Amino acid sequence: MQLLDQTTRAAPIGARFTPEQNLACDEALLEACDSGEAGEVLRFWESPDFFVVVGYGQSISLEVDSAACRERGLPILRRSSGGGAVVQGPGCLNYSLILRIREHEACRTIASTNDFIMQRHRAVMARLAASLNPAPVIPETWPPASLARGKAGEPFPAPIAVQGVTDLTWRGWKFSGNAQRRRRHTLLFHGTFLLHFDLTLVAALLPHPSRQPGYRQNRRHRDFLTNLPVSAGAVKSTLIQAWSATAGPAEVPVAAMERLVAEKYGNSTWTDRTVGPSS
Numbered sequence: 001m002q003l004l005d006q007t008t009r010a011a012p013i014g015a016r017f018t019p020e021q022n023l024a025c026d027e028a029l030l031e032a033c034d035s036g037e038a039g040e041v042l043r044f045w046e047s048p049d050f051f052v053v054v055g056y057g058q059s060i061s062l063e064v065d066s067a068a069c070r071e072r073g074l075p076i077l078r079r080s081s082g083g084g085a086v087v088q089g090p091g092c093l094n095y096s097l098i099l100r101i102r103e104h105e106a107c108r109t110i111a112s113t114n115d116f117i118m119q120r121h122r123a124v125m126a127r128l129a130a131s132l133n134p135a136p137v138i139p140e141t142w143p144p145a146s147l148a149r150g151k152a153g154e155p156f157p158a159p160i161a162v163q164g165v166t167d168l169t170w171r172g173w174k175f176s177g178n179a180q181r182r183r184r185h186t187l188l189f190h191g192t193f194l195l196h197f198d199l200t201l202v203a204a205l206l207p208h209p210s211r212q213p214g215y216r217q218n219r220r221h222r223d224f225l226t227n228l229p230v231s232a233g234a235v236k237s238t239l240i241q242a243w244s245a246t247a248g249p250a251e252v253p254v255a256a257m258e259r260l261v262a263e264k265y266g267n268s269t270w271t272d273r274t275v276g277p278s279s
Contacts, residue, residue, distance in 0.1 A: 002248035050089035083179030091197035164213030
C-alpha cells in the first residue's frame, strides 16, 4: 500500500488543497485504483480552513445551520460517501483508505467492510490510548448512573470501542466518524480523528442531527464529542503500521481531481441537490 501524507510541509503536492480539492482527491484516487492505473493508498490530510461537509444522502436544510455558515463565510460541501454532517478544519485529522475488494475477503459487503476496518482501528487505537500518560479525562457528568450499563445489562463500552455503525469512542464519547463509498473493484473508506479541534464550532454550525445512533442518547454535541489527546503523528504512525503503508509516496491524480471539482465538488448542482427517499 502506498502512503500519501498531505499534512506535512514535505508533502509532494496539495499540502494546502481547497476543501473542494480535498474531497475530490479521495474520489480521484478511488477512480485510479478501480481502473487499474494506481494501487491501494492510505492518505492523510488536514484542512487549514474550516468548512462543513454533509453525507451523500443528507439534506443540508436539516443537517446544517446554513445561516451560521454564511455569517462565518464557511462553505458547505457534499461528499460522495454516506455518514453524517461534520465540521472540518485544523485539529481534525482525516485519513482515506483506497482498497481493492478482491484482495480483502472481509470487504465483500458493506457490513463486513465496516467490521473489518473498524475493529482493526479499534485495536490499534486502544493500544495507543493505553500508552497515554496521563490518560484522557472524561467529565464526571457522563455517563450518568442510569446509563452506566448498556442494554440488557451489558457493561459500559471499553475505553476505546466501536459504537453506532462506524464511530470510534472513548468511554462513550465520539472522537472518530467514518464512512465508505464502493465501486465495482475498489472501495473508499475514510474518516476523521478529533485531536485538538474547536468543538464549540460543531454546536454553532450543526443542529442536532435528524438521525442518531442509539448510544448517543440524545446528547448535545458538547456532551457527545471529545478530542483524543494524542498527536497527529502518533495516529498516523499507528495507521501506517496497521495497514503496512510503506510504499510511495502515491501520486495525486491532479487532472481527475480538477475534473471532479468542476463536475461535482465545486458545483452547486451537486452540493445543493434535493435529496430523495432513495438517496
